[in-house]
Amino acid sequence: MQTNPTHTHRLGLSAIMTALAVFAVLPLLAQGFFGRVPVVLDGVPASVGVGDSLGEALAERPSLARSGDLLAVTDGRVVLSGGGEPAHVRLNGRPVTPDVRIAPGDTIEVERGADAVEPTVEETHAISIPTKVVGQGAVLTMAAPGSVGVQRVSVGTVSGDIVTSETVVPPEPMILRRMSGDRKKVVALTFDDGPWPGQTDKILDILKREQVPATFFALGVYVKRHPALVARETREGHDVGNHTYYHPNLTTADPKKLQREIAGTNAAIKRAGGERPEWFRPPMGLVNEQSYALLKAEKVRPVLWTVDPQDWHRDAEAARIERAVVDGARPGSVILLHDGGGDRTETIKALPGIIGALRKRGYEFVLLDGLPQAPKARW
Ligand SMILES: [Zn+2]
Structure with a gap:
């Protein structure tokens, strides 16, 4: 058979054409006609979209490429799901970035990100001044002002958990001393929670007859309602003290409200014809560092009591x-x-x-200023 170069040439051309066609079609076949690219994902055959990057392919499988969680520093509970390390992805055994395109037959391995522990931050807190009342007398004086303490705490930034707490400077208590008198036989009568029509006037009658001075710790709200009784107390030589406006607990009341309670009662007593009160009795006998400072600022002197016969009690009897x-x-x-x-x-x-009984025992009745432990204040 005679070889025909032209034919040979033709044959060669067609082989090249075929090869070219196959070369063009093969990747299409490999990619599939449905727009999917076969890969091996975590050891299992799978397919991804044509032209997908690694990041896009994994976005379709959120459960595979999960980040780790953020854990509380104290007890390891999850405080932020997915807040830990990102997932590790390897393409054909090599770590890659998510923008890498996937080729047919690629092997993709995904490892969930590790959990991370939240960071901590150091904070400094003030420790408030505790109050300590010492002694037995009625008149309160400040023996030591006290000072705030400093506490350093380490806090989880996300959970807010306190990890460690350390007292750097302990607080010093404010010490209020209850001053007691000397052996001088004097006592002071005090009457709280008035003025009260029908009662305050009867008490005033007895005190007038017996020539005994007393101190009335009046509530501003009643002073405003019954100013004539306050005027009479003052006129007959008694002292009118401040017992707040509405009888709040000084240790829990809002300082601004408390300031109004004290100033408002002082004003009401003055309007009723009394003098500006020098003495103040804390409702229920409760006082703390903050309210003591306020009393000082308002220039009233706190006084408690040393004898409480519980006359306010429902079952109280005169003889008892x-x-x-x-x-x-x-x-x-x-x-x-x-x-x-x-x-x-x-x-x-x-x-x-x-x-009568106290006089028989040699006692004399005085106003609070007349107590040996409570000389007149010098403002
Ligand atoms: Zn009271």
């Missing part, structure tokens, strides 16, 4: 009130009684007996 006062009285005692806040029939009934 009298006995409790007479048995409890010591030189310098401050006696707590009530002219308001409820029915004080038994207090009124007990009062002449109290005065």
Whole structure:
């Protein structure tokens, strides 16, 4: 057979054409006619979209490429799901970035990101001043002002958990000393929670007859309602003290409100014809560092009591009130009684007996200024 170069040439051309066609079609076949590219994903045959980058392919499988979680520094609970390290992805055994395009037959391995522990931050907190009341007397004086402490805490930035807490500077307590008097036989009668019509006036009658001075710790709200009783107290030589406006607990009241309670009561007493009160009695006898500072700023002197016959009690009886006062009285005692806040029939009934019995024992009645431990304040 004779070879025909032209034919040979033709044959060669067609082989090249075929090869070219196959070369062009093969990748298409490999990619599939449905737009998917076969790969091996975590050891399992799978397919991804044509032209997908690694990131796009994995976005279709969020459960595979999960980031780790962010854990609380204290107990390891999850505080932010997916807040840990990102997933590790390897393409054909090599770490790659998500923008790499996937080729047919690629092997993709995905490893969930590691959990991470939240960072911590150091914070400094102030420790408030505790209050310590010492001594036995009625008049409160400040023996030490106290100082705030400093606490350093390490806090988880996401959880807010306190990891460590260390007292750098301990707080020093404010020390309030209850001053007691010397042996001078004087006592001070005090009446709280008035003025109270029908009761305060009866008490004033007895005190006038017996020529005994007393201190009335009035509530601003009643002073405003019954100014004539306050005027009479002042006129007859008694002291009118401040017992707040509405009888709040000083240790829990808002400082701004408390300031109004004290200033408002002072103003009400002055408007009723009284003098600006020098003395202040904390409701329930409760006082703390903050309220003590406020009393000082308002220039009133806090005074508690040393004898409490519980005349406010529902079952109080005149005879028992009298006995409790007479048995409890010591030189310098401050006696707590009530002219308001409820029915004080038994207090009124007990009062002449109290005065008589204490006089018989050599006691003299004085205003609070007359107590040896409470000389007149110099503002
Ligand atoms: Zn009271």
